[in-house]
Amino acid sequence: MKIVRTKPELCIGCRACEETCSKVLHKDTNNEKSAIIITEKENSTFDINVCNQCGECIPICPVEAIYRAKNGTVMINKDKCVHCYACVGFCPNLSMRYQKDVTGPFKCISCGACTRECPTGAIFMEEVQG
């Protein structure tokens, strides 16, 4: 499966990825609605947090709303979701998102749109064993 991989040392904090992600997922340019999150650390370096598609959220969901799609990406069935946010609290990578203006949890869907906007190659798609 293809996942978003990161090289944080290349990140310049432009947040183009966040804006793109928010547009793709929510048709909005609100960076807080992005599934990929850039956090500025001390000395002007950046952390990049994005789902690694590990799937640990899948057995946490009480209604089987979270599943692994055929291409390997972990997806959320919004119709089934009961908005308990257990997946947010139990994500080992803190990559399952909650944002108050979005109904239900959301996450990276491995679409790759963010990587295409990144000017430095700090994020990129890579094929990994699922």
Place this chain on the structure above:
Amino acid sequence: MSCKCKKSEDINVKDLRKSHKKIAEFSFEPKEIYRGYADRTLYINLSSNEVKIKPVPEDMKDKFTGGRGYGIKYLWDATKPDTKWNDPENEIIIAQGPIGGITQYPGAGKSYVATISPLTDIAIDSNVGGYFGPLCKFSGFDALEIQGKAGNDVIVFIDGDNNKVVIEEAPEECVNSHILAELLTKMYADSDADDDLRSVSVVSAGQAAENTRIGMLNFSYYDVRRKQCKLKQAGRGGIGTVFRDKKIKALVVKKSNIKGDLNNPADLDKVIKTGIKLHKEIHDNDDKQCRMRVFGTTQLVDAMNAHDLLPVKNFQYGSHPEGNKLGKEAFINLFEHGLPDGCWYGCTLACAHAVPGFELKTGPYKGEKVLVDGPEYETLAGCGSNCGIFDAEKVVECNFYCDTYGIDTISFGTLCAFVMECYERGILNKEITGGLELNFGNWEAQMEMLHQMARGEGFGMVAGQGVHRMKKLFIEQYGADAKLLQDIGMEAKGLEYSEYVSKESLAQQGGYGTTNKGPQHDENWLIFLDMIRNLMPTFEDKAEALYYFPLFRTWFSIAGLCKLPWNDIEPADNHKQAEPAKVPEHVQNYVDLFTAVTGKPFSKEELLRQSERVYNLQKVLSLKLGKGTRKFDAIPYRSVGPVTVEEYESRQDRYDKQLKEILGINPEGMSTEEKMAALRKYREERYETLLDTVYKRRGWTQNGVPTIEKLEELGIAYPDVVEEVKKHL
């Protein structure tokens, strides 16, 4: 009765539905929940088949909040001083609280059930998980109030999708819950799709609930992974007996498309953030703390056995070399792990574990492989160690049959232990028991007694009356020593003890003795704080704990929450807080949640006050129904100290030391009987002093009666309440 006790997959659901005869149908206007409340109750009278919607008056909402508060208020209104459990005017009320049904904070799926108990003849309240309460609420009702008695077995179907209630006579279905819940879930669901099946929940009892006073209710939920119904129990006080006496075969609710905003809270963002915070805490800490997600409450067996608190052989002893055979090690293999075992959406504490594919060895379903919910700690201690049975699989089987027959494992365990001790002491014999050799450890005899309760025959019918009534019977009919039976019969107010040895914790003795409903630990669990950590050395300290904790714990039952996520998981830095036993951060979570859902200003102080109103009304209801005064807070000496020479001598060093260091008595040269008498005098006096101190702290007279001033302070000095109290002042 006609009882087709076949597995649900062998039954044609459509054909069976045709056997139902509709006797009443009621359509209602849909109503969305606003800030945690529907502000209306669904009232059903099974004598007249009247179905109506009762608005919840603003004053009732303000004073009694919800859940058990509504249950007690409705019972207060419905009953007369001479109302008995099997009178038509007795009610079964199932209510949630305002927070109940949120999907984001663990433990928000509880229902609170109240009725007049066939064991205690006063109000009993019992909490239970499963989906019924939330689905009923989201159908538009804060409470379901059932009065009257049907002529024939009925099913009440609340269709929250189509806004109607139907009462159907249902003559054919088996009443045993593992079959009935599965069957009715399929019968009333829109289709066999998982999402439709999980939109249905069933409340049911079982055969033994019809023949005993210890009947309980199973609340179902459909587990989408196991593809089966699971059952949670409103266990205490014989509610299932009342249910079957009203000829209710089942209550069924259907409500689809459950989402996280159906409570329409004032501040959904706050609810979600508070929930996520606790999810994360459970994720990070559960493995280092109680491991509820792995072992549920079974881990308590090991802890209680280690601290001499696990009841062994009718509470004579507090530990046993084989005690751990009932603990977590047994359930590493027996439980199915890795499933999201919450009994409502979003409960990540996930303690509702189950034993899959368990092959039954006795009874009508012998040879069948079944899913067994639990066992919980109380069942392991009650039906296991307390009866001298130290085989986890045997307790699993006992648990299964108690559940499907609709009886309470706590009362069953405690009464079985009592019967076994009576048998070993020669009070009972094979002639009386109809051949059952009820020695401690005889699991086959225990199971046969249980099956007799279901069949309505033999000694099981005697035992099913409960310890309180058995004591009287054994004294009157078999010449048993009344004083001995009073000492060893582990009941108070008519309710069997739950499964903790309280001999070395005065605060817990008081906790059991001063409960409104009878000796159940949900109101108090102070043993560790008192006995192990000695955090309440004075009577005043203990009285303060017996003021605070019962009120704090009562609040779960009026707000609509489960107690376990309060202190079976704790923030990592909780031990650094000023009062770690209160788990201050979680108390703040509850304050935040109440405000976030209802939009009302709230505080820790108001939390206690909400509870105190309900607690005191329940107390006055006990007075109205003939109990409630000091003499009913008396407890059996087995829960206070050693009754027999063997008990004393089994912990002789401890007791001798207490005589010497506390009482200044030199035990050397004294007989065990003399030492027991000295210890008993001291302990019994101490208990009475504790009652004096607790009553004072609670604002009650020395006879345990709330004062008019207390009722006025709480805002519940209604004329009829005051009139009742005045009779006892």
